[in-house]
Amino acid sequence: MRLKRKDILGLEEMSSDEIELILQTALSFKEILGRQIKKVPTLRGRSVVTLFYEPSTRTRTSFELAAKILSADTSSIAPSTSSVVKGESLKDTILTLRAMKPDLFIMRHQCSGAAHFVAKMIPEHVINAGDGMHEHPTQGLLDMLSIHEKKGKISGLTVAIVGDILHSRVARSNMWGLTKMGAKVRLVGPKTLIPPEARNLPVEVYTNLEEGLKGVDVVNVLRIQLERMKKGLLPSLREYSTMFGISKERLKAAKDDVIVLHPGPMNRGVEIMPEVADDPVCLVTEQVTNGVAVRMALLYLLLGGTEDAAAA
Amino acid sequence: MAEQRSQVMDSDELRRALTRVAHEIIEKNKGAERLALVGVRSKGVPLAERLAKLIGEIEGTKVPVGALDITLYRDDYMTRQSEVGQTEIPFDVNDRNIVLVDEVIYTGRTVRCALDALIDMGRPASIQLAVLIDRGHRELPIRPDFVGKNLPTSRKELVDVQLREIGGDDKVYILKQD
Structure with missing residues (x-):
């Protein structure tokens, strides 16, 4: 089986079969x-452009390493040091870069969509590395x-997504992906940071952390x-941390073998306590490694051949 | 498309051919020290395991076995896409005598990929090639060191190796297509 789509824009439009294929491929790439020599010749002669309108360390480095x-060639464009500061529009920037014949664009932008x-404008592949408050599919x-x-x-696991759901593209991609793969998803956070449309989604909403963590995997x-916190949605960081900060004590409500994920960068002492961040239950560094594998899988699946090997 | 299937090896012949190849590998390498077998996914892997067991029994040692997925090294990657399998080499390839094992050698392109993949993992002392069936029609200057059976074929035919590890009957067939 191969991935029959041009772009990776979000997990909302993906099927569970496609997600399964990406995860299986990523496992092989891991x-x-x-290895000692971390190089395979597969994408020799293909070129990839990363275009990040928002700051990023891990996502951009991860895509570039992948x-x-x-063996693909990469160029990175940071708007702060490019013609964007001269006022060039997104459209013109893309059309200019396109004329240099890359095969795939990886982009992050502050605007949802x-x-x-x-992706609609150009025939080359596009991978969404985060668009505003919408999706961040590779993180999901x-x-x-x-x-x-x-x-x-x-399938069958219960996952609590805790914190600022409202502004989080990570939460949206996780929610779509996890529910498609058969997990139960809980959104946990202060009312002001839970989007009103959450009640129409296939999730449970909790505004109390202890209840939200009860029995989760x-x-x-x-x-x-x-x-994004300048609009008075939180009385203070200290209050947030007291009510929703993940500590060892709080985790006792979850299952004994609970694991903790964090997309990074961590605000230690705010949403996660150092005692949890530095404990083996927290997979933050494994997540970073897995990020490279997932991005390798997507590049391989998008830039690969157009026929199925089985049919050839 | 009409298809005709005829058997060219039964399970006894297959077993005897592997036993002979195991002896030849030991003879050429003067024992099993520093020897390791690497099967090419998917059917080369059970064959490598069987050969390692035979060699181990004859020499009284344990011969390490690895599995190599060559999808990422294929030269037809730009036109066809295959599922990527896992490569598992549980030993250091440096300074080992490695015997690559595959079920059929045909054009030689799979072996070329396997050589590149292995060399990316280090510098073996030597790489040798063992195949169950050599069906001819090479497109690259590659020849096997150990052959279970030479089988003259036409390009229109397919060689089908059925192994019990993957639900087969341990027999080899030729499929003729019109």
Whole structure:
């Protein structure tokens, strides 16, 4: 089976079969990361452009390493040092870069839907590396890979996503992906940070942390996005941390073998206590490794051949 | 498409051929020290395991076995896409005498991929090639060191190796297509 789509824009539009294929492929790619010589020739001669309108360390580095391990060429564009500061529009920037004949664009943008806009405009592949408050599909996939690796399955698990659901594209991608793969999803956070439309989604909403964590297999802790917190949605960080910060004591409500995920960067002492962040239950570094594997899998599946080998 | 199937090896012949190849590998390598077998996914892996067991019994040692997935090294990657399987090499390839094991050698392109994949993992002392069936029609300058059976075929035919580890009957068939 191969992935029959041009772009990876979000997990909402993906089927469980497609997600399964991506996760299985990523598992095979993980072995390469353990080798001494981390390079395979598969995407030789293909080029990939990363275009990040928002700051990023792990996502961009992870995509670049994934492309390089597969022998693709990469160029990165940071708007702060490019023609964007001269006022070039997203459309013109894309059309200019396109004229240099890359095969795939990886982009992050502060506007929800930006990747969809670009994907519709050009015939090259587009991977959404985060669009506003909409989706961050590769984060959703790497979270699922980390869960699958530790628990051996996703179906039947209960996952609590805790924190600022309202602004979080990570929460949205996780919710779509996990529910498609048969997990139960709980959204846990203060009322002001839970989107009103949550009641129409296939999730349970909790505004009390202890109830929300009762009996869960996985806790996915979201970052409190300090840069998006200027609208008075939280009385204070200290109050948030007292009510919703994940500590060892709080985790006792969850299952004994609970695992904790965090998309990074962590605000230690705010949404997650250092005692949890540094404990083996917290998979934050495994998530980063799995991120490279997932991105390798997506590059391989998108830039690969157009025929199924089985049919050839 | 009409298809004709005829058996070219039964399970006894297959067993004897593997036993002979196991002896030849030991003879050529003067024992089983520093020897390791690597099966090419998917059917080369059970064959490598069987050969390792035979060699181990004859020499009284345990021969390590690995599995190699060559999808990422294929030269037809740009036109066809295969599922990527896992490579598992549970030993250090450096300074080992490695015997690659595959079920059928045909054009030689799979072996070329396997050589590249192995060399990316280190520098073996030597790489040798063992196949159950050599059906001819090479497109690259590659030849096996150990052959279970030479089987002259036409390009229109397919060689089907059925192994019990993967639900088969341990027999080899030729499929003729019109």
